[in-house]
Amino acid sequence: MSRSDWTPKIWAVQQRASADWRAQRAEEALPARAESATVLKNQDFSAFVDFLKRSCGFDFTGYKPTSLMRRVNKRMQEVGVESLSAYQDYLEGHSEEPARLFNTILINVTAFFRDSLAWNYLTDEVLPHIIAGKPADQPIRVWSVGCASGEEAYTLAILLAEALGIEQLQQRVKIYATDRDEQTLHQARRATYSAADLKPVPAQFRERYFQQVGNRYVVCSELRHSVIFGRHDLICDAPLSHLDLLVCRNTLMYFNAETQKKALVHFRFALNNRGFLFLGKAEALPLHSNPFTPQALGFHSYGKVPTPNIRDQALVLAQRVNTGAAPFRRRTHLRDAALDAMPGAQVVVDPTGVLLLTDKQACTLFGPKLKDVDRPSPDDAFFHWPVPLHSLIEQVVSKCDSIPLHNVKWTVPSGGTRYFDMLIVPLLEGEGLVGAGINFTDVTRFKMLQGRLLHFGQKLQAANQELQSANEQLRTASAALQTTSEALQATNKELQSTNAALETMHEGLLGTNETLLGFNTELHVRTDGLNTANAFLESILTGLHSAVVVVDPTLSIRAWNRRAEDLWGVRAEEVQGQCFLTLDIGLPVEHLEGPLRTVLTWEPAHLEVVLGATNRRGRALRCRVTCTALRDAQQEIQGAIMLMEEEKEAL
Ligand SMILES: C[S@@+](CC[C@H](N)C(=O)[O-])C[C@H]1O[C@@H](n2cnc3c(N)ncnc32)[C@H](O)[C@@H]1O
Structure with missing residues (x-):
């Protein structure tokens, strides 16, 4: 677009095959079905439009009657009335109906980036x-x-x-x-x-x-x-x-x-x-x-219709009556040269459809016979064009209005398919109509390009969508990896600190173990010492000819030697831990409680008692019992030792 050519511009998209276009046509077609059910008469309808203006304040006189009728019809079907007069009554009797009709008429269909x-x-x-x-x-x-x-x-x-x-x-x-x-x-x-x-x-x-x-x-x-x-x-x-x-x-x-x-x-x-x-x-x-x-x-x-050069038309007419005139001939040649130089094929017909003018491209397109411009058009090969040219010319002539056609598909007789944009314009001279001009522009190249563009556009869109979804997947995977990595790092830290705690605990245990080993060794040594002392004591007690009994401060028996076993007929393991005073033997043990408690309380060093007793064989005897306090290294009393000897003189 040249910058000098700035005038208000207008354009509209020609993509009739697009989904949006189809949707719109479908939306338009919907009420058309309703039309078949109730046929509204034009006259009645304009009275109805007047009624709407008067009674409801809606002025729809400027709207296309066909489209308006379809929508009114649709609404009538929805409320179940069949005639316009019945619908008028309905509108008057239902206060909400005018708004509903208004909404039906003013189709509010829209969308972001529509088309x-x-x-x-x-x-x-x-x-x-x-x-x-x-x-x-x-x-x-x-x-x-x-x-x-x-x-x-x-x-x-x-x-x-x-x-x-x-x-x-x-x-x-x-x-x-x-x-x-x-x-x-x-x-x-x-x-x-x-x-x-x-x-x-x-x-x-x-x-x-x-x-x-x-x-x-x-x-x-x-x-x-x-x-x-x-x-x-x-x-x-x-x-x-x-x-x-x-x-x-x-x-x-x-x-x-x-x-x-x-x-x-x-x-x-x-x-x-x-x-x-x-x-x-x-x-x-x-x-x-x-x-x-x-x-x-x-x-x-769309734009200002280029005014056809009516002087050319006049030239043709003049040529018919005055073929000898040199200026006309020159201008005729000039006209032919100009027509031939114009882009596309040009054909001019008079108001009755008779061919008046053609250029070279038209003859190439429709065959050389088209040059024979005086023949009545309906029989001509030119009129076997895929669109009904004759009726289109009639329309242009009767309405004095242009008709554009786009992408007209033509199967060329010699083979192949081509597409043409056509513009049929009325030719005016002063106030009068003198014919119609038809321009054919071969747009096959653009059509192909458009097809390929659409195809590539779709492929690009698909590729883009795939890329987007791959990208999305990558982002999701990356986010998941990051989460896992963070979780692993946290686990790792926890493991490290647990490990450090375990190491500290291990070292503590090693120390404790060493201490225990020390205790153990010492215990072994002491146990050995004790065993030796016990064995020594045992041998002393066994070697003694007197019976020896050792009790602790509670009078519980701690030692009972071989001679005591012989004398009283009870084995050491039977009396160990028993209270001495509860023994049932030949000795009246109850008489010993006093002496025992006396030596246990730190008074005399020892006490002697002679008691009548019966040995294990039932022989009566006199038994001398010497009670002595048992002291430890600190001279603390730990029990009492009883030495029991039989007195030799008979009772
Ligand atoms: C089909 S919608 C178009 C919406 C939008 N421009 C688009 O293309 O998606 C037509 C709109 O025109 C409005 N309309 C109809 N008659 C009108 C009028 N006389 N003046 C202003 N708007 C009108 C309707 O109300 C409706 O919202």
Whole structure:
């Protein structure tokens, strides 16, 4: 686009095969089914539209009647009435019905990045021009007309934030977003959307410009502050002004031609001289007499219809009556040369469809016979074109309006397939119509390129998605590894400190072990000493001819020698530990309690008692018992020793 060629621009996307296009057609087709059920008459219907204006305050006179009828019909079916008059009664009797009808008519279908190719174009081509064409301190003003629930306005805000940065967006950009429907504006102002609504939003934008609140997503405040929502009726309210970009998508198509023209006049007023108008792909504007110039190859573009050179037509007519005139011949040659030099094949027909003019490319395309321009057209090979040319010419002539056709597929008789863009324009001379011009532009190359572009785009998207999911997996794996590594490190630290504690404990145990070994050795030595002492004592006690009994301070028996066994007939192991005073032997032990307790209390060194007794064989005897205190090294009394001897003299 040359910088000198700045006039308001208009374009719409031509991607009829795209899913979005199909969805839109399906949405349009839905009410069409209803039409078959109840056929509304035009006359009745315009009376009904008057009734709506009078009784409900809704003016739908500027809307396309067919589309309006479909929606009214749909609503009638939903409430179960069959005639318009019955529906009028229903509207009057049900206070909520006018609002429901209003909602059905003003289809609020919308989406973020709806028709993504068009938004790509806006991003790559239009926004850079707008930004480059304005000094950095100048505001950028945008208007989203028919903004519905706000997705379109926020899409614009995202793209401008990406192009300018969020700070510049806040300082410079004002996006006015208007709609006729208050209810949908209320939704737009809330700026809260579901996960499904956000699906078309590229992931990086979702992260950057939305905040998750529960299971909903809210547009970030920086974007929200740059968008101003307001109620505005495109048909009857005054337009805004000084705009750099005016976006009116999928809204004009609901209006009739007259209202569309009025809207375009408003748009022209609203836009500044370098401004852009961005329409939906389904919006077909009249090609001539609209105040905009087309924009962008690959997009369905509209512009001022190039006025056909009617002088050429006059030339042809003049040639028929005056073939000898040299100036006419020269001009005829000039005309032929000019036609041949024009891109594409050109054909001119008169208002009845008779061929008047063809150029070289047309003859190459349709065969040399086409040169024979005076023959009636319907029999000509040219009219076996895949679209009904004859009726199209009739349409152009009767409505005095252009018809563009795109990507017309033609199976070439010699083999192969080619695609053509066609433009059929009425040819006017003064006020009168003198014929129609048809231009055929071979767009096979673009069509192929478009197909390949789409194919590569899809492949790129698939590759991108794969990359994203691989990336996601890597990130997850990396996070898991990091967690495991952290857990291992923690375990390792714990093990190290446990190990240190164990080592300390081990050293302590080694020390204790050594001490115990020392004790053990000493114990062995002492035990040996004790054993030796015991053996020594044992041998002394055994060697004695007297019976010896040793008791502790409680009078419990500690020693009982061999002679005591002989004398009293009780073995040492039978009396060990027993209280001496409880023994049942031939000696009256109870008489010894006094002497024993006396020696045990540190009084005399020893006491002697002679008692009558009976030995183990039953022989009576006199027994001398000497009680002596048993002292330890510190002279403490540890018990008593009783020495028992038989006195020799008989009793
Ligand atoms: C199909 S939606 C288009 C939404 C959005 N522009 C898009 O392309 O996704 C059409 C919108 O136009 C609005 N509309 C219909 N008639 C209008 C009028 N006369 N003035 C302003 N808005 C109107 C409807 O309320 C609706 O929200």
